[in-house]
Amino acid sequence: MWASSRRGESVFRGLTTGSGVLVVASIALIGLFLLIQAIPSLLANQANFFTSTEFSTGDPDNLRFGILDLLVVTLKTSILALVIAMPIALGVALFLTQYAPKRVARPFAYVIDLLAAVPSIVYGLWGILVLAPVILPVNQWLVDNLGWFPLFSQGNLPVGVRGTIFTGGVILAVMILPIITAVAREVFAQTPRFHIEAAKALGATRWEVITMAVLPYGRSGYIAGSMLGLGRALGETIAILLVISASTGMQTLSLFDGGYTFASLIASAASEFSQPLPTGAYISAGLVLFVLTFVVNALARVVAGGKVNG
Amino acid sequence: MSTALEAPDQPASSPPFQPISTARRLKNTSATVLVALAFLIACVPLVWILVEVVIRGAGAIFSADWWGRSQSGVNPEEYAGGVYHAIYGTIIQALLCGVIAVPIGILAAIYLVEYGRGRLAKTTSFMVDILSGVPSIVAALFIFALFVSILGAEQSAFMVSLALVLLMLPVVIRNTEEMLRLVPDRLRESAYALGIPKWKTILRIVLPTALSGTVTGVMLAFARVIGETAPVLVLVGYARAINYDPFEGNMASLPLLMFSEFSNPEPAGQFRIWGAALTLILIVMIFQLGASVISRFSAIQK
Numbered sequence: 001m002w003a004s005s006r007r008g009e010s011v012f013r014g015l016t017t018g019s020g021v022l023v024v025a026s027i028a029l030i031g032l033f034l035l036i037q038a039i040p041s042l043l044a045n046q047a048n049f050f051t052s053t054e055f056s057t058g059d060p061d062n063l064r065f066g067i068l069d070l071l072v073v074t075l076k077t078s079i080l081a082l083v084i085a086m087p088i089a090l091g092v093a094l095f096l097t098q099y100a101p102k103r104v105a106r107p108f109a110y111v112i113d114l115l116a117a118v119p120s121i122v123y124g125l126w127g128i129l130v131l132a133p134v135i136l137p138v139n140q141w142l143v144d145n146l147g148w149f150p151l152f153s154q155g156n157l158p159v160g161v162r163g164t165i166f167t168g169g170v171i172l173a174v175m176i177l178p179i180i181t182a183v184a185r186e187v188f189a190q191t192p193r194f195h196i197e198a199a200k201a202l203g204a205t206r207w208e209v210i211t212m213a214v215l216p217y218g219r220s221g222y223i224a225g226s227m228l229g230l231g232r233a234l235g236e237t238i239a240i241l242l243v244i245s246a247s248t249g250m251q252t253l254s255l256f257d258g259g260y261t262f263a264s265l266i267a268s269a270a271s272e273f274s275q276p277l278p279t280g281a282y283i284s285a286g287l288v289l290f291v292l293t294f295v296v297n298a299l300a301r302v303v304a305g306g307k308v309n310g
Numbered sequence: 311m312s313t314a315l316e317a318p319d320q321p322a323s324s325p326p327f328q329p330i331s332t333a334r335r336l337k338n339t340s341a342t343v344l345v346a347l348a349f350l351i352a353c354v355p356l357v358w359i360l361v362e363v364v365i366r367g368a369g370a371i372f373s374a375d376w377w378g379r380s381q382s383g384v385n386p387e388e389y390a391g392g393v394y395h396a397i398y399g400t401i402i403q404a405l406l407c408g409v410i411a412v413p414i415g416i417l418a419a420i421y422l423v424e425y426g427r428g429r430l431a432k433t434t435s436f437m438v439d440i441l442s443g444v445p446s447i448v449a450a451l452f453i454f455a456l457f458v459s460i461l462g463a464e465q466s467a468f469m470v471s472l473a474l475v476l477l478m479l480p481v482v483i484r485n486t487e488e489m490l491r492l493v494p495d496r497l498r499e500s501a502y503a504l505g506i507p508k509w510k511t512i513l514r515i516v517l518p519t520a521l522s523g524t525v526t527g528v529m530l531a532f533a534r535v536i537g538e539t540a541p542v543l544v545l546v547g548y549a550r551a552i553n554y555d556p557f558e559g560n561m562a563s564l565p566l567l568m569f570s571e572f573s574n575p576e577p578a579g580q581f582r583i584w585g586a587a588l589t590l591i592l593i594v595m596i597f598q599l600g601a602s603v604i605s606r607f608s609a610i611q612k
Contacts, residue, residue, distance in 0.1 A: 005507045005510075006507075008507065008509050008510070009507050009508060009509045011509075012509035012512070012513075013425055013509065015417055016417045016418070016420045016421035016424070016425055017421055017425060017426075017430075018417075019414045019415075019417035019418035019421060020417075020418045020421040020422065020426060020430065020431070020434040021430070021434070022414060022418070023418055023434055023437050023438055023441060023479065023480075023483070024430075024433055024434055024437045026437075026441065026476060026479075027437045027440055027441060027444075029452070029456070030444065030448065030449075030452045030476075033452055033455045033456045033460070034448075034451060034452060034455055036455070036460075037455040037459055037460075087348070088348045088351055088352055089348075089352075090348070091344060091345040091347070091348025091349065092345075092348050092349050092352050094345045094348075095345040095346060095348060095349045096349070098345075099342065099345055099346065100349075108349065110602070111353060111356065112352055112353075114356060114598070115352070115355070115356050117533055117534075117594055117595075117598050118356070118359060118537075118591065118594075119536070119537020119538075119539070119565065119590055119591070119594060120537065120538075120539065121537065121539045121565045121568055121569065121587075121590075122359065122363065122537070122587050122590065122591060123359070125568065125583060125584075125587055126358075126359045126362060126363070129580075130358070130362050174355045177352055181352070203327075203330075205330060205334055205335070205337075205338040206338055206341075206342070207337055207338040207341040207342070208334070208338070210341070228443065231443040232443070234445070235443075235444075235445020235446070235447065235448065236445070237445065237446060237447040237539065237540040237543075238539040238540060238543070238565070238569070242572065263445055263447045263540070266447050266451065266544075267447055267540055267543050267544070270450075270543045270544040271543075271547075273454065273458075273544070276459065279454075279459070282451075283451055283454075283455055286447065286448050286451040289445060289447070289448055290444065290445075290448045293443050293444060293445055293448070294440055294443075296443070297439060297440050297442075297443035298436075298439075298440065300439075300443075301436065301439050
């Protein structure tokens with residue numbers, strides 16, 4: 001009996017440890033196999049991978065691809081999304097933890113969490129067919145009145161095309177809002193009671209309690225949550241593919257350009273993955289995206305410093 | 311002394327409680343308004359999307375053939391056919407993924423809570439965070455690179471399930487881990503005191519105590535992977551008719567059906583897209599509601 005029990009222990013321990021190791025291994029394998037598949041295409045590449053704006057893979061003997069435009073579009077959409085989502089998420093998290101009565105705070109929080117449950121293809125659908133026509137006049141107004149400012153100049157899309165980076169950024173902002181809110185809410189709720197009570201005892205108003213106690217305690221968590229949101233925005237695929245129109249023109253600083261992000265370019269070419277060398281070009285773009293999200297998520301974890309789990 | 315005599319009706323020192331100055335009060339009020347406004351703004355897209363999808367999709371899902379027919383033999387401009395082939399694909403891909411991801415996820419969570427000490431445990435916990443941030447398109451590319459390009463497997467629904475495993479694992483692990491940590495240590499210690507080995511304690515005492523929370527977490531993980539589109543774009547082709555075999559051939563799923571109908575210029579295409587969107591949201595909601603019902607009825611007694 002003792003022997004079987006001991007064997008049971010070691011088998012069970014082995015199984016659980018093995019599953020943990022499998023998770024670690026899967027990340028290593030993702031990096032490894034993407035790299036293995038990317039190297040032959042990178043060697044055959046006739047253009048500079050980091051500075052070229054081309055992405056032509058039609059002729060396997062003359063591959064010319066670079067990630068500069070992809071990087072620019074990905075950063076423009078993601079940063080715009082952050083700029084819109086961060087203040088709103090801060091407000092929502094403060095509202096749910098510091099303002100809303102306990103009884104309604106939970107259902108309200110559930111409503112925000114539901115935003116994360118909407119599939120991204122539905123966001124894309126709504127974005128291009130419903131939201132984009134509504135945003136178009138805003139687009140046009142910004143171009144007409146603030147066009148001298150590089151961000152708002154007329155982009156590389158014909159006038160009247162709805163699928164701009166601006167629209168894509170707004171959709172992404174909605175998609176990452178629940179992520180940032182969830183993390184910020186968790187951290188704000190952990191603010192030590194005596195910090196809050198000390199501030200109140202000094203006669204602080206509710207807003208002063210927040211600036212003196214809640215925000216200093218929760219700042220790192222809020223930033224970590226925003227970085228998790230950024231990671232999500234960098235890799236969002238289908239919503240961006242549906243919303244942002246393709247464009248052959250040069251990328252400018254303008255938010256009204258079209259174009260592809262890393263993820264949307266890969267998805268757009270997915271049906272043509274037949275020959276190894278052209279496919280490898282897209283896989284190398286995927287590798288860059290993997291490294292980007294890895295770094296952003298790792299930084300988020302470091303910034304959070306153990307206050308946030310997940 | 312002298313001041314008190316000069317103005318006997320005034321207090322000798324300023325009162326300890328002063329009224330809040332107008333500037334501070336104004337700041338406080340405007341902050342209150344702003345955070346409430348932020349919440350309202352955040353609710354707008356949710357309500358807008360749901361209303362829009364319900365209004366535009368209701369016609370389709372109440373049409374006669376919607377739940378019982380496929381798109382086989384339906385012309386692009388016809389308002390006919392249904393999506394049961396896509397519903398089948400969506401469900402079977404998620405289930406196959408769950409069969410792989412749920413046991414591994416629960417075991418890994420047990421490792422992190424019960425056994426994991428030292429460097430390996432820290433690395434695992436870190437990698438779970440990284441895995442939860444891996445974009446779905448990258449997971450799909452990895453499965454493509456490993457299984458299709460290198461091992462020579464055919465594109466099939468099973469490949470999609472494998473990619474979904476990578477996306478589902480971190481959600482299962484994190485939720486289970488949280489539940490296991492809620493199990494009071496005195497339960498474990500009572501079991502040890504009776505001479506029960508650790509693995510039996512975990513299987514018979516700890517897991518059953520955390521079961522409802524774990525089931526909730528698994529349901530939420532299903533809700534997350536069910537709407538994923540990027541893996542189906544890369545790893546399986548669209549089929550207009552039903553295909554029961556997830557290991558061979560093309561298979562439809564709701565996101566893939568929506569994506570392929572996007573290239574259909576006919577109004578009937580839009581009809582199907584919105585119908586499929588509503589169907590997809592309904593399926594996700596079933597999992598979400600199921601999860602919250604289970605968690606409400608059986609929370610761990612602290």
